Amino acid sequence: MQRTRSLAAIFAGASLAALSATAAGAVNVNLVSGAVGADIAVYQELVKPWEEKTGNKVTFVPMPASTTDQFAQYKLWLAAGNADIDVYLVDVIWAPQLSEQFLDLTAAFAPVTNDHFPSIVASQTVNGKLVAAPFFTDAPALYYRKDLLEKHGEKVPETWEELSATAKKIQDAEREAGSKDLWGYVWQGAAYEGLTCNALEWLASNGGGDIVEADGTISVNNENAAKALETAAGWVNTISPGGVLSYTEEESRGVWQTGNAVFMRNWPYAYALGNGADSPIKGKFDVAPLPSGGGDNTSAATLGGWNLAVSKYSPNAEVATDLVLYMTGAEFQKGNAIKASHLPTIQSLYDDKDIAEAQPLIPHWKEIFLNAVPRPSAAAKVKYNEVSNKFWTAAHEVLSGSSTPQDSLELLEVDLDDLKGSGW
Amino acid sequence: MASITAGQPEPQATRPARRSELQAERVRAARLFLLPMLVALTLVAAWPLFRTIYFSFTDTSLSNIGAGKWVGFDNYLSVRTLSSGKVITRGVLVDPAWWNAVWNTFRFAIISVSIETVLGLLVALVLNAEFKGRGLVRAAILIPWAIPTIVSAKLWAWLFNDQFGMVNDMLMSLGLIDHKIAWTADVSTAMYAVLIVDIWKTTPFMALLCLAGLQMIPRDMYEAAKIDGVHPIKVFFRVTLPLVKPALMVAVIFRLLDALRIFDLIYVLTPNSSATKTMSVISRENLIDFDKFAYGSAQSTLLFLIIALAVILYIWLGRVDLGGQKQ
Numbered sequence: 001m002q003r004t005r006s007l008a009a010i011f012a013g014a015s016l017a018a019l020s021a022t023a024a025g026a027v028n029v030n031l032v033s034g035a036v037g038a039d040i041a042v043y044q045e046l047v048k049p050w051e052e053k054t055g056n057k058v059t060f061v062p063m064p065a066s067t068t069d070q071f072a073q074y075k076l077w078l079a080a081g082n083a084d085i086d087v088y089l090v091d092v093i094w095a096p097q098l099s100e101q102f103l104d105l106t107a108a109f110a111p112v113t114n115d116h117f118p119s120i121v122a123s124q125t126v127n128g129k130l131v132a133a134p135f136f137t138d139a140p141a142l143y144y145r146k147d148l149l150e151k152h153g154e155k156v157p158e159t160w161e162e163l164s165a166t167a168k169k170i171q172d173a174e175r176e177a178g179s180k181d182l183w184g185y186v187w188q189g190a191a192y193e194g195l196t197c198n199a200l201e202w203l204a205s206n207g208g209g210d211i212v213e214a215d216g217t218i219s220v221n222n223e224n225a226a227k228a229l230e231t232a233a234g235w236v237n238t239i240s241p242g243g244v245l246s247y248t249e250e251e252s253r254g255v256w257q258t259g260n261a262v263f264m265r266n267w268p269y270a271y272a273l274g275n276g277a278d279s280p281i282k283g284k285f286d287v288a289p290l291p292s293g294g295g296d297n298t299s300a301a302t303l304g305g306w307n308l309a310v311s312k313y314s315p316n317a318e319v320a321t322d323l324v325l326y327m328t329g330a331e332f333q334k335g336n337a338i339k340a341s342h343l344p345t346i347q348s349l350y351d352d353k354d355i356a357e358a359q360p361l362i363p364h365w366k367e368i369f370l371n372a373v374p375r376p377s378a379a380a381k382v383k384y385n386e387v388s389n390k391f392w393t394a395a396h397e398v399l400s401g402s403s404t405p406q407d408s409l410e411l412l413e414v415d416l417d418d419l420k421g422s423g424w
Numbered sequence: 425m426a427s428i429t430a431g432q433p434e435p436q437a438t439r440p441a442r443r444s445e446l447q448a449e450r451v452r453a454a455r456l457f458l459l460p461m462l463v464a465l466t467l468v469a470a471w472p473l474f475r476t477i478y479f480s481f482t483d484t485s486l487s488n489i490g491a492g493k494w495v496g497f498d499n500y501l502s503v504r505t506l507s508s509g510k511v512i513t514r515g516v517l518v519d520p521a522w523w524n525a526v527w528n529t530f531r532f533a534i535i536s537v538s539i540e541t542v543l544g545l546l547v548a549l550v551l552n553a554e555f556k557g558r559g560l561v562r563a564a565i566l567i568p569w570a571i572p573t574i575v576s577a578k579l580w581a582w583l584f585n586d587q588f589g590m591v592n593d594m595l596m597s598l599g600l601i602d603h604k605i606a607w608t609a610d611v612s613t614a615m616y617a618v619l620i621v622d623i624w625k626t627t628p629f630m631a632l633l634c635l636a637g638l639q640m641i642p643r644d645m646y647e648a649a650k651i652d653g654v655h656p657i658k659v660f661f662r663v664t665l666p667l668v669k670p671a672l673m674v675a676v677i678f679r680l681l682d683a684l685r686i687f688d689l690i691y692v693l694t695p696n697s698s699a700t701k702t703m704s705v706i707s708r709e710n711l712i713d714f715d716k717f718a719y720g721s722a723q724s725t726l727l728f729l730i731i732a733l734a735v736i737l738y739i740w741l742g743r744v745d746l747g748g749q750k751q
Contacts, residue, residue: 068695072712079486097715100487181587190609191696243586246609246694255587382487386714393698400611 027056027319031308033089034070035062036269039340043327046335050326056319067091067193074098078311086314087324090132092123092305093193093377093384099126102309106130108321112329116345123374124307131309133328134345136336138304139365139372140197141287143256143264143274148174159294160205160231163263167239170262179260184239186252187265189399194248195392196375197302198265202228204300204373206293211391212376212416216424220391221413226405228293229398236399245400257281265290267304271361272341287361289368303372305345337362343369381424390415473728479721486717499722516722524698525706526730532615532702533683536622541676543623544630545668549660551631552638562635569628577692580621584608584693611699618693618700622686630675637671638664673742680738684731703727 033040040060047058063070074088078101090098109130113121120134142163144156152170157163167184174182188194204210208225212218236242241255249266256264257273259280264270275282289299308324310317326332333344338358343365349355350366377384394412397403480499484492501515516522551562568576583590584607592604607617641664649659687704694700701709707727711720 068713075486075712079489098487241586241604241606243604243606243609246586246606251585251587260587382485382715386716389696389709389713392696400609402611 027316028059029056029086029316029320029323030059030061030084031087031089031323032061032063032074032085034065034067036065039342042336042339046332046339047323047327049331050323054319054322056323058323061085078313081313082311083313083315085311086316086320088132088309088311089135089306090309092120092138092303092307093375093388095124095131095307095309096126096377096381097384098309099129099131101312102131103312103314103317103321104129104131105133105310105321105324108325109133109328112325115330115347116328117347117369119303119372119374120305120307120345123303123378126378132307133309133324135306135308135328136333136342137345137369138267138306138343139301139368140201140265140267140290140304141301141365141368142290143266143270143285143287145262145281145285147284148262156288157263157291158299160202160291161294163291164231164235164239167262171239181260183241183255183261185235185263185265186240186244186247186255186261188247188249188252189236189240189244189396190246190248190251191392191396192248193388193392195395196388197304199229199232199391199395200302200373200375201265201290201300202232205290205297206231207297210373210376212379212387212424214376214379216379216420218413218416218420220416221409224293226409229395229405229409232395233399233401233405236401245396268341268343268361268365272359287364289371299368299371300373301368301371303374305343379424383419383424386419387416390419476721476724476728479718480725482718484718484721485715486712487715489717492718495718499718500726516719516726521698521701521706522703522723522726525701525703528615528700529684529686529702529704532618532622532686532700533680536619536626537676537679537683539619539623540627540630540679541672543627544675545634545672547627547631548634548638549664551635565631566628568625569632571625573625573688574692576625577621577689580617580624581608581693584617608694608697611697614694614697614699618690621689621693622683625689626679626682630679633675633678634668634672637668637675640671641667676742677735677738681731681735684734685727703730 031043033043040062044058044060051057063073071091071094074090074094075098077085078098088098088102106125106129116134117137120137121130124130124132124134142156148170149156149166152166152173154166154170157166163185171182171184188198200211202208203220203225206224206228208222208228209219211220236244244252247255249270252261252264253266253270253273255261256266256270257279271287273279274285290301292299308327310320310324314320328345330346330349333342333346334349334352334355336342337344337349337352337355341359341361343362344350344355350363356363375384376387380387390412394403394408397408398405479492481494481496482492483495483498497515499515501513501517504512504514506512547565551558551565571579582588584592586592586604586606586609589607591607592601595601596604605613607613645663645667646659649663654662685704686702687708690700690702690705691708695705703723704727707720707723709720710716710723714720
């Protein structure tokens, strides 16, 4: 009995100490983030100056790298009003779906809003409420093998047609020469969000629209879109392996980084990894904007990226907001660009000398950003995931040859119309 | 309660009043001992089940769980007549994606459980025979079952990888296929891939349950058959099979229940493929990903009803003796 009582006293003392620490101003802010590569270690290091200045502490809560799994977990936590997590790192497409559960950052962010890319700020604004502050951004590019293009006297393709022809030529010639496992082009064709990104790029760069336009009209059933899907379906088993229909980013990088692909569509993270010390293709590749459909069409890159949001249920909302402002500020973003090759959302950083020196690809990406297309998450609001699911299913059916582009787009239009009902 | 007290050796009572008092005391104690389990079951099983069924009759969304309004059977089936006179039906019961999932689930369950039962029985017969190192083999065969499903699904995803996968590599070098097969991507092979992994994983479990049944068979029956000179195959069908049947039927029920709610393996190996999407996978998708919490709840409720129905049907048709009353 005596022992229990003394134990209880210790616990009471400990919790009192914790309480008084809070009262004195030192707060522990919990930030949840997907653990991709060395990201969390980099953040931990970069957040130190803020911790020293304010006396608060940041605890990073790691999550699986899969965004789908993260989304499910966040949604459950937020639905339950979880007060343990103060700050969420959220994908660019989630803002409209989670907007009710996060605090409005408009006022706090107002002084720096104009420093960031307007399109990114716009993507995080739902009905005039800034749901999340831009942390880093992402856009895919065409990775190509410099050495192979040079060897076969080809230039970097600017249209999809050129890409198909170049890929086929090099693939055939190299296979003849003994590299039996070489493929022309690898991308992400598994039925998941990544296929929506890939297929949206084919559509947008061929004048086929953005699936659901900003005003909510369903534009997906058109001739250009059908043509774009048909072209892509023609790659499977010719310049792309049949398995590309189950590839996500990492599977395609696997083929690419072992030196078995001439071209790859992927996000910036593959750049640093491809130039890693043990990479067989180190120094043998470069990046360019994705091809376009030719004619008046321009290249299109799906806008990705991550943003920081403050939970409505956070007991430390003020401190958490301050942390978000620090982490989205120039100093942090610069460090994040140099150490983790994460693309800044602050425009002026693209001309920064230190960044250009440490990560030569980043200034390169400004050009890709000019042609970034957002996914229709703002238009479709909470129904976006289902829109995306229906779209990638339709695209996957065309790619695997179980349906024609015309039929599948026509059905998709009907499905989306049903889903839309009286409005998004 | 009766079965609990009946087992106790009761002294022949001379004073009936006291005995019944003692019995009442015992019943009270038994109830008291059962209480924690009943409370736990209510909390973890009955309450969630009730909530799910309740949600399926509302329009609840995950962004605001408390705000759902009662909508009756609309999630299951709703018929609306448009002003143009066109009649529109909506709901799980007319959703082709749902019926596709139901079909996938049953196809998966029936094929996998049949193959696992046959293979499991074969393995059990081998393990039942006397040979050197039998204990070691018995332990080794359980390894696939001991690996968590998520891990084995990931492991097989790499084995099935079209470019670096060992399955393709082996088949290629044996000359059985002339090009690399995209096992999990191709609609026509995705279900086979899932079946292969499931059979690999759960055959040991079936073998174990069958083995337990086989060991219950008295040895002298075999000796009698041997003396009579009965052919071993006849012995199997006339002696072994009828005697192992009760154990086998229970094992099949376990597996059937497991197979009908298959989720993890498919979620990891072939997520989003309509060729393998099962009832559990599709209801989770609606519950979480699509923000159609009520619709997903309706699917979960149907899933519960369908599984319950399947098991009742099985017990009734197979006359499975779960209570152990018939001897």
